Amino acid sequence: MTKKILLLGSGELGKEFVIACQRKGQYVIACDSYAHAPAMQVADECEVFHMLDGDALMAVVEKHKPDIIVPEIEAIRTEKLYDCEKMGIQVVPSARAVNFTMNRKEIRELAHTELGLKTADYRYAKTFDELKAAADVIGFPCIIKPLMSSSGHGQSKVDSPADLAHAWEYACAGARGDVKEVIVEQFIPFDSEITLLTVTQQNGPTLFCQPIGHVQKGGDYRESFQPAAISPEMLKDAQDMAEKITRALTGAGIWGVEFFLSHKDGVIFSELSPRPHDTGMVTLAGTQNLSEFELHCRAVLGLPIPEITQERMGASAVILSEVESHGAPKYSGEEEVCAATNTYLRIFGKPEAHIGRRMGVVVCWDKLDADQEALRNKCKALASKVKVY
C-alpha cells in the first residue's frame, strides 16, 4: 500500500531512505531548511522551511496530510510531533523517542537513572559558575557538550580548569535551539566504540545488526567498519542495553545505539539515534543482506524482516570539504576511486560545500575473513583522493 511519508531532514541519510521507500512504491515529501538538499533530489515533492518553527511545521503537515512522519535530523520542533501522533499520524519511531533523544539530559536520565544503564559519570550546568563546580566534581579530563547538538557541534574535551571558559563559549555557540545548558561528562578512555544498529518492529522481535566499529574526530565520524570485533559477553551486554532503551522509548524503526568498550569498565552506553546512523553508511557496501536504510523502511512500513545476515566485511570513510564552495561544488578523484575493486563512491550532492562539511563517502568491501585493517586503510586512502572545489 502506498503511504505518504513526510521526511523531516533531507541529508545523505534521508536520501538513501527515500530511495529505499521509492523502491517500495512509497510517496515521499522531503523537507529541510535549504533547497536542493540530497534527499530532495530523489523525493516526489519537497518543502523548504525552518523545522524548528512549530507553526511552519504544522502548516506543512496540514498541507500534505502524511500517513507517516520520519524525522531525519534533530533540529525539529519535536514537541509538535506529539500533536501529530494524536492526529493519527505515525511518527517514526515515536514522538516520545524523538523528543527524548534530541535532548541529552532527557535521554541520559532515562538511560542512567530510570533504566540503570552504565554511562560515563555526568553533571549538568546552566551557567559558567555551575560548569566550574560540575567539572570540579567530574574531574579532568572531561567532555563538555550542549544539551542539544549533534555531529559534535559545541563539544570539547577539557584537560584543565584553564580550558573551561573556552569550552563554555564553544558549547553555547554550538547549541541548537533555545536551551542554554551543558552536560559535563567524565572522559572515558575507551579501547574502541561501536554503533549497534537495532531494529524495532511493529509485529516482530527486536533485531540486531553486527556491531559497527568507528573512529570519531572532534565528535564527528571519520571512518566505520563492520563487523567490529567484540567478545560475545560484551555483545550480549550491548544488545541487552539496546533492547531496554529502545523498548522504553517505544516505536518501530532502526536505531543507532552507541557504546564505548573498555577492558576495564566493560560496555558503557553513550547515546542513541532513533533513525539510521551515519556510521551505518558502511552497510551501503552490501555488508548485510539489507542495508540500514532498507531495514528502516521495512520497519517503518510494518513489512517483514525475516533475518539480518552479515554477507561481507565493509569499511566506510568520509569525504570532507576542505574549502568553502562558490557555486555548485565540483569534485576530483572519482577516477581513482572507481578504478579500485570492491568500492563505491557516494557523492551526496549537497548544494554548498563548507570547510569540514561531509560531502560524500567511500565504501569498500571484502570477504568476511579478510584483513580488516587493510580494508580500512584502502578505504581511507581512496576517500582522501576525492577533493571538493
Ligand SMILES: Nc1ncnc2c1ncn2[C@@H]1O[C@H](COP(=O)(O)OP(=O)(O)OP(=O)(O)O)[C@@H](O)[C@H]1O
Ligand atoms: N564521555 C566521553 N568520553 C570519551 N569520548 C567521548 C565522550 N563523549 C563523547 N565522546 C566522543 O565524541 C563522539 C561524539 O559524541 P556524541 O555521540 O555524544 O556526540 P553527538 O554530537 O551526539 O554526535 P552524533 O550526532 O554524530 O552522534 C563519541 O562518539 C566519542 O568518540
Ligand SMILES: NCC(=O)N[C@@H]1O[C@H](COP(=O)([O-])[O-])[C@@H](O)[C@H]1O
Ligand atoms: N550525525 C548526524 C548525521 O550524520 N546526520 C546526517 O547529516 C545530515 C546533515 O548534514 P549537513 O550538516 O552537512 O547539512 C543530516 O540531514 C543527516 O543525513
Ligand SMILES: [Mg+2]
Ligand atoms: Mg554520537
